[in-house]
Each structure stands twice: as C-alpha cells, then as structure tokens.
Amino acid sequence: MKKLIEMNEKYMMNTYNRAPIALVEGKGCRVKDSEGKEYLDFLSGIAVCNLGHCHEDLVKAVSEQMTRLMHCSNLYYIPAQLELAKRLAQHSGLDKTFFSNSGAEANEAAIKLARRYTRMVKNDTAYKIITANKSFHGRSLTTVTATGQLKYKNGFDPLPKGFIHVPFDDLGALEKAVDDKVCAVMLEPIQGEGGVNVPSKSYMQDIRELCNQKGLILIMDEVQTGMGRTGRMFAHEHYGILPDIMTLAKALGNGMPIGATIATEEVSKGFEPGTHGSTYGGNPIACTAGISVIDTLISENLISNAAKMGDYIKEGLKGISERTGKISEIRGKGLMIGAELNYIDEGIVSRSLEAGLLINCIDGNIIRMLPPLNIGIEEADEALRILEEQLEGRS
Numbered sequence: 218m219k220k221l222i223e224m225n226e227k228y229m230m231n232t233y234n235r236a237p238i239a240l241v242e243g244k245g246c247r248v249k250d251s252e253g254k255e256y257l258d259f260l261s262g263i264a265v266c267n268l269g270h271c272h273e274d275l276v277k278a279v280s281e282q283m284t285r286l287m288h289c290s291n292l293y294y295i296p297a298q299l300e301l302a303k304r305l306a307q308h309s310g311l312d313k314t315f316f317s318n319s320g321a322e323a324n325e326a327a328i329k330l331a332r333r334y335t336r337m338v339k340n341d342t343a344y345k346i347i348t349a350n351k352s353f354h355g356r357s358l359t360t361v362t363a364t365g366q367l368k369y370k371n372g373f374d375p376l377p378k379g380f381i382h383v384p385f386d387d388l389g390a391l392e393k394a395v396d397d398k399v400c401a402v403m404l405e406p407i408q409g410e411g412g413v414n415v416p417s418k419s420y421m422q423d424i425r426e427l428c429n430q431k432g433l434i435l436i437m438d439e440v441q442t443g444m445g446r447t448g449r450m451f452a453h454e455h456y457g458i459l460p461d462i463m464t465l466a467k468a469l470g471n472g473m474p475i476g477a478t479i480a481t482e483e484v485s486k487g488f489e490p491g492t493h494g495s496t497y498g499g500n501p502i503a504c505t506a507g508i509s510v511i512d513t514l515i516s517e518n519l520i521s522n523a524a525k526m527g528d529y530i531k532e533g534l535k536g537i538s539e540r541t542g543k544i545s546e547i548r549g550k551g552l553m554i555g556a557e558l559n560y561i562d563e564g565i566v567s568r569s570l571e572a573g574l575l576i577n578c579i580d581g582n583i584i585r586m587l588p589p590l591n592i593g594i595e596e597a598d599e600a601l602r603i604l605e606e607q608l609e610g611r612s
C-alpha cells in the first residue's frame with residue numbers, strides 16, 4: 218500500500234482523499250483489497266454497482282460485445298444503443314434518449330436541451346434554471362453552477378449565468394423564484410450528495426403542476442436515484458409524477474461509463490443534428506451493459522428486493538438508534554439510506570472500513586448506505602452489526 222500511496226502522490230492530481238486500500242476484485246456485495254482482506258460493500262462504488270460486482274450475465278454480455286465491436290462513433294447506427302433507448306422509453310414513459318458518458322454530461326445535455334427547446338422551438342428568450350440548495354448535479358462548469366453547494370464552486374469563477382437556487386422542499390420559495398426568464402426547474406427526486414434528503418410527495422406534485430401552468434420544463438436528475446435504487450425503477454415514480462427530462466448515469470452501466478438524457482417527444486425537438494454530441498456516448502459496450510442492467514433488474518426482481526431490504530435496514534437502524542442514542546434521523550427510500558448522527562464522527566468511515574464495511578459519510582454526521590440491490594438479510598445484518606459496534610466504539 219505504501220508504494221501505491223507514494224505513486225498517487227507523485228502522479229495523480231490531488232482531487233480525492235482516498236481510503237488507504239486498493240480494491241482489486243469483487244463478487245456480489247463483497248470486494249477484496251490488494252492484501253486479500255474482504256469488505257462488505259455498502260457503497261457500490263457510489264450507487265453504481267446496483268447488480269453487485271461482476272454480475273455473471275453482465276460480464277458475459279459485455280465481454281462478448283468487446284470481442285465483436287468496441288466503438289464505431291455516432292456517425293453510424295448502433296443496435297445496442299437503440300435497444301437501450303427503447304427500454305428506457307418503455308420503463309420511464311418518456312420518449313427519446315441522448316447518450317453520454319457520465320452524470321455531469323447527462324445533466325449538461327439536459328440543461329442545453331431545456332434552453333435550446335425554449336429558444337428555438339418555443340421562440341421564447343427564457344433561460345434561467347431553478348435548482349435546489351444542497352443539490353448535486355456534477356462537476357463541469359455548468360453543472361457545478363447548477364449544484365446548490367458552495368464548496369464545489371469556490372475558485373472557479375466566472376461561472377455560467379442563469380441559475381437560481383432555492384431551499385429544497387419549499388414550494389413557496391420556488392414559486393417566488395419563477396419569473397418570465399425562467400425556463401426550467403431541475404431537481405433530484407431524493408438529494409444524494411446533499412445528505413439523502415427526501416422531499417414531501419406534495420412538494421414534487423405541486424412542482425409538476427406549477428411547471429405545467431407556467432410552461433416550465435421539469436428536469437429530474439436521477440443519476441443517483443435511478444435504476445431501482447430507491448425501490449422503484451425511477452424515484453420520481455414515488456411521487457406519481459413524470460418529468461419532461463430525466464437524467465441517468467451511475468447504475469445505468471453498473472460500472473461501464475454511460476450517461477443518458479431522456480425527454481418527452483416534444484422537448485426532444487430542441488436538438489437537431491449538429492446541436493449536441495459525444496464521441497463515445499452510447500458506444501456498443503456501455504449500451505450492452507445498460508441493456509443487461511435493465512433486464513437483470515427485472516428478471517431478478519431486484520427493485521422489489523431494494524424496497525424490501527431498504528425497509529429491513531431502516532428498521533435495523535431504528536434498533537441501533539434506540540440502543541445507542543446516537544442516531545437522530547433515518548432517511549431515504551429503498552436502498553438509498555441516510556442515518557444522521559447526533560454528533561460529528563470523523564472516524565466512522567475508517568473504523569467501519571477497518572472492521573470490513575464500506576460506507577460513506579457526508580459532513581461527518583450523515584452515514585450513507587448504498588448497497589447493491591441484491592443484498593440479503595444476512596449481509597444486511599452483518600453491516601448493521603458492524604455499524605453498531607463502530608458507533609459504540611467511538612472514543
């Protein structure tokens with residue numbers, strides 16, 4: 218490990234504070250480091266490996282595609298891309314997809330589409346986009362501007378114009394921010410990086426209604442919440458609403474980099490040949506992975522397992538809360554779970570890692586769990602036991 222840490226320091230730009238392990242293999246919800254130590258993975262590479270690590274069907278589909286064709290560009294038709302776009306339309310109720318390679322790119326495309334549709338199709342000069350405080354939409358200059366957290370923006374001025382931030386789950390604040398220059402509202406159905414914040418159902422429904430009345434485009438950033446994570450294929454289903462544009466990435470490829478921007482037929486008119494593009498976007502390998510992810514989520518009933526196991530883990534956390542008195546709130550849906558501690562515990566992640574459990578912690582007090590969707594009772598119990606021991610073990 219010492220060698221790797223030295224190399225990281227010498228050759229890598231300093232953008233991450235990494236845990237002192239290198240994960241070299243994984244199967245299901247367990248991963249192994251370079252020294253052979255095993256971990257229960259309750260992070261899934263940040264909500265990416267929803268099928269767990271190295272799912273057999275996915276590995277087979279992707280390896281087969283690799284032997285045939287890895288890349289050909291979007292100057293030609295790509296069968297796997299069309300199959301994936303068809304599945305996304307069928308499962309979302311939206312119509313058309315643009316493929317990219319990451320969440321930031323999917324959101325960048327959504328922002329460009331919303332603006333261009335407003336300008337070129339509606340012939341309207343509105344351009345502002347309302348987003349929420351504590352949101353996270355990516356690291357490109359525009360998506361970092363859309364993001365409602367200052368810590369991601371410091372030092373990057375000048376930032377693009379045209380974004381307004383309002384408190385999350387506060388309809389009045391959002392209504393007040395709407396003027397005739399606003400063209401869209403962009404929200405996560407459940408905020409991930411901001412601390413697993415679940416808004417009220419009526420908030421989301423009222424926003425849909427407001428967008429209908431004012432002719433605003435509703436963009437749902439489902440990069441983290443999508444692909445069954447919250448116990449529904451897409452988290453906006455919990456609110457009984459449909460956005461005009463939805464973005465996906467993370468779990469869509471289960472580790473193969475892919476992003477998708479999916480819109481209604483109408484809003485999709487904002488793009489024409491030459492207005493947006495991506496060299497890699499929607500390449501045969503990433504799309505083959507996406508098809509395998511969707512088909513496996515369905516064939517293995519992983520979405521209902523996520524709902525069931527999410528309830529089970531939250532129940533377990535409630536028990537921990539009662540026994541330790543150290544958890545002040547348990548939030549989330551399905552297997553996107555946040556447990557807020559009533560104290561700052563900077564060491565909780567490294568102590569859990571030492572004990573064989575990978576978790577994440579936001580702001581030193583919000584423990585985030587994002588296990589693969591195919592975890593069982595045994596693994597959940599093991600994770601809960603480790604977590605409880607580590608809470609108790611604080612000095």
Ligand SMILES: *Cc1c(COP(=O)(O)O)cnc(C)c1O
Nearest residue numbers: 319320321353354355409440441
């Ligand atoms: C992770 C994330 C992104 C950014 O995705 P990248 O693939 O890292 O660019 C955007 N939005 C949300 C909600 C995310 O969780």
